Every structure is written in C-alpha cells, then in structure tokens.
Amino acid sequence: MALDLRPASTGQDRPSPAAGVAAAKPIVEIAWSSTIGKKAVMAVTGLLMVLFLFVHMLGNLKIFFGPNDFNGYAHWLRTIGEPVLHNSWYLWFQRFILVVAVVLHVTSAAQLSRRDRAARPIRYQHHPRWQASFATSTMRWGGIIIALFVIWHVLDLTVGALNPHFIAGQPYQNVVADFQVWWINVIYIAALVALGFHINHGFRSAARTLGIERPDRARAVRFVGTALALGISLGFIAVPVGVMTGVAH
C-alpha cells in the first residue's frame, strides 16, 4: 500500500489552515471567538463590577451617619445628571451596564467552565493535591453564590418584594429593618466572604488575562487585588455588623 506519489502541490508554502488574512472583523466577534477573548470579556466585566461594588460599598458606609445622609445619598443617586438627564435616567443607564456586564460575565464563565471540564473527560484516580489557592478552586462556586445573592439582594432592597417592612425611597429603614433578622445577616456575610475570595483571585486573574501583569508588576497587582477584596468585603460587612451592634439604628 504505497502512498500516492504524485499529489498535486505547488512546491510553495500553502497557507496553513489557521492562516487566512481576513478583513477587520467587529471586536465583539473577535473577542468571543477564542478562549482568551472570552476570558478578556470576563475580566473587563468583572472589573466593571468591582468598580460598581467599590462605589456601592462607600455609599453604604453613609449608613453610619444616619438616615438623612443615607437616604439623601440614595435620592441623589436618582438625580445624577439632572437637569440634563431626567430623574433616574443615569441610574437606569448604570443598571443597564451592570446587567449587560453580569450577563456577559456569567455567560463566558459558564461557557468556559463547560469547555474546561470537557477538556478532562477522565479524572485522575489519585486526586491532584492542588497547589493553587483556595480562592482559585472555589472561583466557580463563589461566582454562583454571588449570583444567587445578587438576585435575592435586589428583590430584597431595591424592589422590596422579599422585604416585609419595605418602604420605597427609605433604604435606610429597609436596611436597618433587614439586619434585625439574624439569618439575613448570615446570608449577607456569607455572600460577602465569597465575594472577597472572588475578587481576590479575580483581580489578579484579570490582570494576567489582560496582560497587564508583568514580572515587575506582579507584586503590585497582587497587593491591589487583596486590598480591594478586603476593602470591599469588610466595607460591606461593616453595615450588618454595625446594625447588629446598634452602632447604626
């Protein structure tokens, strides 16, 4: 069974399958078309959310300055951009961005995770002892916990559907009422811990995904990531704790 001795081929290099110089494609398609691209989407959306949460956390701390400050802040949120924008327009714009971010983030996370699991159909009998940090291996679970939390949280404090004492436009009262209930605190604190881990690994991960991390910057990136994670989760946790201990009431 000798092979064909005369296959037609120009002795010249044929472009390899992977080649093919197409015209400029839309960035979205390009980003979505590869694992690295999806990771980049995840990183950018993730960082957006980090930014939102950072601001959100700061805003929440106003609770320690009493009802007027806090509600005033909530009210101000809705007046951003006036008189150019109509009442709450900015807020809706921000919500839109956030929803898009969460959707993109979760979809890419889900798609990549599925792919990753498929890449090892047969698991090791002797389970690998992961060097990797706890946060890494719990990234996916942490994410899911956060997802569930956010849904519940929005229904609880924004929409109010889950909150028996909900008073529209009175977030201060809502929050304080909320945190009278011990198990609500538990849920919040649990979620915030998960969030802390998520950001801690997530930030560094994002830095690498976006190629921002370089040998000389590695330590700085790590530091910022941990600082953000601690800052954000502790900043948030301060609220339920504050209410429980009666510092804020």
Place this chain on the structure above:
Amino acid sequence: MKLTLRIWRQPGPDAPGHMVAYAVDDIRPDMSFVETLDLLNQDLIARGEDPVAFDNDCREGICGSCGVVINGRAHGPEPTTTCQLHMRTFTDGDVIDIEPWRAKAFPVIKDLVVNRSAFDRIIQSGGYITAPTGSAPEANSTPVPKPVADLAFLNATCIGCGACVAACPNGSAMLFTAAKVAHLNFLPQGRPERESRVRRMVETMDEESFGGCTNTGECVVACPKGIPLESIANLNREYLRSRRRRAGIAPG
C-alpha cells in the same frame, strides 16, 4: 526498598482501563523512576505478562518523551522529569499511583502512553520563524541584548512534555503555547510574524480541545523547565494585541 505501584493498565485506545497493583522489591534509592518501571517490566516478562508501556528516550530530562502522573502530580513530587526523578524521594513501603497524562487532547494509546501530536500541530500553525535555508544574514548583524536573549532562552527550554496540560485542572495548553510565543516574539528575528504567530497558535490550541486558562498556576508547579507564569500573561498580551490590531482599534 519495597514499593507497591498501582498502575493504569489500558490495552488500547478504545479499550477500558483500570488500576492494577504490583509489588516491586529490591528497588535501589539511586534508581530513576523509569528504571524502576524497567525492573517491573523485566519481572512481568519473566512471568509471561504484558509489560507496562510508557514513553521514554533520552532519560536525561531533555527530550520530553517521558511523563506520567505520580500520586496525582505530573512528573511526580520533584520539579523535574519522570526520568530524572530518583527513588530516593520515596520511602520503603510506599504505595505509588501511576497514571497517564489525562486530557481530551492527549488520548491514551496504551497504558501510560498518550498521543501528544496536538502539540506538534500548535507549533506547525505558527511556532516558527520563516527563514528559508540560505537566506540568513550575518549572525552578528542583529545584536540581541543579553536580557532579551536570556528571556527568550528561558522560554525556549520547554521540552514539550505536556506536564502542564496534565497538571492543569482545565487541561489547558496555555503554558506550552505561551513558552513558544514568548521565545519567538521576544527575539528581533521573530518580530515580523509576531501577530500571525500568536493568532494562529492560539486558534489551533483552541481547536485541539484543550481547556482555557483560569490562572490556576498548577502548570508552573509541574513544569520541569520552570517556564514562568508571566509567559502566560505575555501570551494573553500578545494575543489581545494582535486581535485589537486586527479589529483596527489599536495603533500597535
């Protein structure tokens, strides 16, 4: 030393496999791990049983042929290749689990032997510098700063063993691909094909059904040649850069 080796036995690509335990006596501490497998195989042959198939060639840690997962660690506990792992790292009476690289992209051929040709296809898709024989300028006409040369060299030492894929929880080939991209993209000689190279290699990597990278860092721990995690950051940077330019939204 007496050791018990629990080894993955699989007659062929499509046949089912399972772990089989073998007791191996008179192992000397200064034996290498592959010599221990030799020892076992000589017993098996004497007993008329089928010896364990495993890849190896240079037995010096440079060809990248050898590679098994030992107690859940690619290439075993030491930061080296299976052939350079010596039995003095184990203690008498240990039970050692030996499994093949596990990845969709590395199907098992027999026992501990897997098919790593996906790596070759990644290189074929762009892991080279186009320099037809005879077309080369005088070697010293392009000086390469020592730090750059050293960085390129560090990445060039990858032996293509596949331990990174075996160790990665996602069966990702990022470290292997990153090493080659770093080696060639850092060098002035590699600049002209900088973008097409990284684009094609990443595309092929994805087509070969490796997993994605979630920056777990397991690969780096397993890598016998110390390819650093920064190389992965560099791969991402190079790739995104090439895509931005493709989308026409980056100067360069």
Place this chain on the structure above:
Amino acid sequence: MIGHTTGVDIADTKAPRGPIGGRWSDRRFAAKLVNPANRRKHRIIIVGTGLAGASAGATLAEQGYHVTQFCFQDSPRRAHSVAAQGGINAAKNYRNDGDSVHRLFYDTVKGGDFRSRESNVHRLAEISVQIIDQCVAQGVPFAREYGGRLDNRSFGGVQVSRTFYARGQTGQQLLLGAYQALSRQIAAGNIEMHPRTEMLDLIVAEGRVQGIVARDLVTGKVSTYLADAVVLASGGYSNVFYLSTNAKGSNATAIWRAHKRGAYLANPCFTQIHPTCIPPSGDHQSKLTLMSESLRNDGRIWVPEQPGDHRPPDRIPECERDYFLERMYPSFGNLVPRDIASRAVKNQCDGGRGVGPGGFGVYLDFRDAIQRMGRAAVVERYDNVFDIYRRITDEDPYQVPMRIYPAVHYTMGGLWVDYDLQSNLPGLFVIGEANFSDHGANRLGASALLQGLADGYFVLPTSIADYVARHLGGPVETDHPAVGEAHQGVADRLTRLLSIQGKRSADSFHRELGKLMWDKCGMARNEAGLQEALDRIPELREEFWQNVTVPGGGAELNQQLEVANRVADFLELGELLVLDAMVRVESCGGHFREESQTPDGEARRDDEHFSHVSAWEFTGVGEDPVLHKEPLEFSHVHPTPRSYT
C-alpha cells in the same frame, strides 16, 4: 569465528580535484539542477528528524520536493540530537584569536588522527560559518555577551574559542530551530510526517534504492513507501554497547538493514568514548549520562597521588593531588581530545587511583573556577549540567568535586558515502552520525552538530538534486516484485520474533552483548579479547533466536517487539565492529590496539598499512564480509604523530 576477504579498492569518485578551497564550489557548479517546476514531481524519503534529518527535510521541502519523513519518537522534536549539550563549532573568528576556516579544517583532520577525507573536512569548515547565521535567523537563542553579540567557548582538542552554545542545551535549541522549520513545511503540505514509525528495510529495485518498508509503532501496520531517493539520517550505533550516553531508542536498524541490502559500512570500530560522564552506580543502570565536555574548560581533573587513598576529596591536600592531564599534556591540559583524555582516565583507574564506587572515577573539580570567576559565572555557564549531576548522584558539585568516568558516546563509523553523501547504492544518501562522516578516527567536540546541520541544510540539498536530475523516471510501481519481497521479509521476521516464546527478554541479551563489547572492544583492544568476542557473539546471536521472548502481538503498540528487533541487529553489527577492530592493527583516535603503542603508552598510528577507510560489504549473517579499502591522501595537512603535549 568469521574472517574476511579483501575486495577491490574503492575511491570517492565524486570528490573534485584542484585547490582544496575551491572544491566545494566546483562541485556545486558541476552538479545538475532540477528546475523548480519539476521538483514537485519528485518525492524524497528521509528517515530521521535529528539535526541532519530535520534540516534536510525542511530545506528540500522549501525547494519544492515532496518529502516523506519518519521518526520512531512520538514527535520529530525528540530526536536524539536534542540531548547534545556543549555546543557547535564554527570558524567565525569572532574572538579574533587566530581562528579561520583553514584552522578548523586543520584541527578536524588532526583531531580525527588522519583518518578522514581532506575535501569533506574542508567543506565542513567552510559551511560552518553559514550554519550559525542560519540558526540565528531561525531564532536559536545562542548565549550572548552583554553587548548583544554571540558568545563563544573553547572545546577539547583546540586552542581557539570557536564553540557557540546555548547554556548546556545547544542540541535542543538547534534541533528546535530545525524542527520548527520542518513544522512549517509540514503545515504547508510539503512534508508528510510519520512519527512513531520505524524503518525496517530498504527497497532496492533495478539497481537503485527506491523506497523503504516501515512499521507503524502504534497500529503495528507494516507499509511500503516509494520515492525517487532515500536519505538515512538515523544517527549512531553507540547502543551496541548497551550502556552509552545515547537515548534508549537510538539504534542501528536503519543503517544495518541498508548494509544488508548492499550498502558498505565504513570504519565500524571507530567509536568515541567520552571522558566526562557520570560513573555507573549499579547493574540496574539503563544508560550513562554525559556531562558536557565544556566542563573541561573550567573544571580541573585530578586523582589522589596515592593509589587506594579513600579520604574524602576535601581532606586531600593540594600537594597530594595529581592533576594528571595538566601534568602529561602541558599545552592542552584538561582540554586534550576525548580519546586521549578517556584513555588517561582509564589508566589512572586501572592503576588503582580511581575514586568513588569500585574506583571507577576521577575528580572533576570546580573549586578553583568558583574562586577565580565567582559562583555566579559558574552557574551561568554550567548550572543545568550541575543540576543533572546533582539529581543523579545526590551530590552538590559546588561543594564536592564531580566524579567522572568515560562512556561510549559517538560512532565515527557508519555507512560509507562519497563526497555527495551518496552510498555505494545509487539513490541512497546518508547524513549525520549515520554516515562514516568527516571525523576520521576521532571526532572533535561540538563538530557532530556542525556536521549534521552542514549535511542537512547545505550539502545534501545540492548533491541530491544532481542525482534526481539524472534519474527523472521516478520510482518503480508498487507491484514490482522487489517491493513485495521486502514487505514480506519484514512481516516474516516480526512473526518469527513473536513466535520464539523463549525464556530471556531481549533486554537481557542486549546487556550481555553490551558488556562483552565494552570489556573486549572498548577503550583498549587486543587480539585475544577481540578473538573471544568474535567467538562469543555468534553464540549469543544463536541463543537469541532460540530463546528470546517477546510478549504481546504484532498489531499493537509493542515496545518489547521494537527492542527485540533492534537487539537482533546489534547482535550482527557488533560482530562486524569487532572484526573491523581486529583487522585494524594500529592505534588511531578512538581505536586503541594495545599491540600498537609507544613505550610510554601513547597510541601508535600506522600510516604505512592503515591510511585507508575500511568499507565492509555484507555477504550474509555469520559469513565472511568483504573488505574494500579506500586509500586516503593528505595533500594539505601532512600526517604527523598526533601530539598534544
């Protein structure tokens, strides 16, 4: 025991005459060309993807030929060349230390102890310059100085600094360069690559070599492949000694089957023993590990002055250490050629001054180097070699001096080829370590990588075109009787190996053969010992075919079958190697006959009777082979007793 008959002398008909500097360009000009449009009509088979094979495959494919290439490893990148550590020579004279093409030529002829061809060696020296350029362009990360220019170091047997290196991984980096060029052509569809496929026979029809028979090591399928020409780049046969620095898989099957099909095998007894290897630690030893010769640049070799001095090295005062190489060879010191260093080491150990287990070793000491240039510089140069040593011996060379002992490393002998690298069988080309090369009776360090790349990138592509242009017909059809016969022969042999079902593993035969070869035909050889070997080998071969056991079947991945197949060939090649050593009653280079030495134990060459290449013709297993002599002439480097004192 077999003897031999002497046939007619042969000559290298392709070597051009005239001034040596012009011969290569004359040959290039005289060679016929194949026009680019026609190249795609021709297919060339290349067996091997080491430096020689990979560079040849990439270059021929670039030129437009169809290439079908084979290697037994799972990837071309793993060819044994990858293990080369030290470096590659080139007459760039970047150091301005008096190097030149002529000096590299001179050093190589002299280093080869005047048993190589002047024209070949000169061509090698000329091409060396282009090779570095080519490799750098491919992205081979050679060591650089701070100015960004290429760095050099010196190697055994020379007094200039002309060796280019990449840490201790030069072979790996050069091979990756060639492998990447090869990969580019595979992607381009110009090369059909068959990894995990082993050549098991050569197809000779109508007086020309027209293809090969090969076995797919995964499925066990035996297939025939036809082409206009066949190139063997299958490496050396050091593993006939079982313990060598070669990779476990390195074997002689490709060249030996070619030999059995009529190709002459030249100077099989010219084997190189490398002085700086890690001493064997026990009988479980499966191979020996080399440590780059470059270590001899900065390490100092010594033994305790008193035989049987078992004090730890650091307890032995300076005055009681004998730096014997520096003492015996003042001008070259620790950098004398390999054969001389190895023999000196052996003599020290035989004299009872050896150190380590069984007294098989001498010290290679970096204490002074660390003091002189600082630990950092030593790390920079040798760290990965030290690391190999540390892993294997569990000793730290930065603290305790290394122990080294010689080991078989390289085979200068190989298939006979003419100036065009074509064997006596038309259509069969042999490149790299597989041919009897340009190294005469002893190869200079860092010249094998050079030869492999010179053959593959520059020489073969020129000379093979000349052959193809003269045989435009293309190969025979698959139904030609010779094709079926070769295919059947291979199939039968495999079935036979599987059906013996004896008691001993192929490996045990290999070990026994290896020990015999090392004891009787190793570093020093004498008639009585060679006799014994010649008596014993046929018996061993006999027993092998009666009593070997190969588990498993033929239609699957069967590593034992692969081993058995290779050992069977070593059992035949070994005999010829010993016979060649027997017939060459002189000492030259790596071949040391105790009958032929000076009173102070130095090798005595006999130019009057042995200034020739011994090319052996196969007549049948256990039959007397025919010896064809190719007289050597030296018009540019006058043969002198080789002195390095």
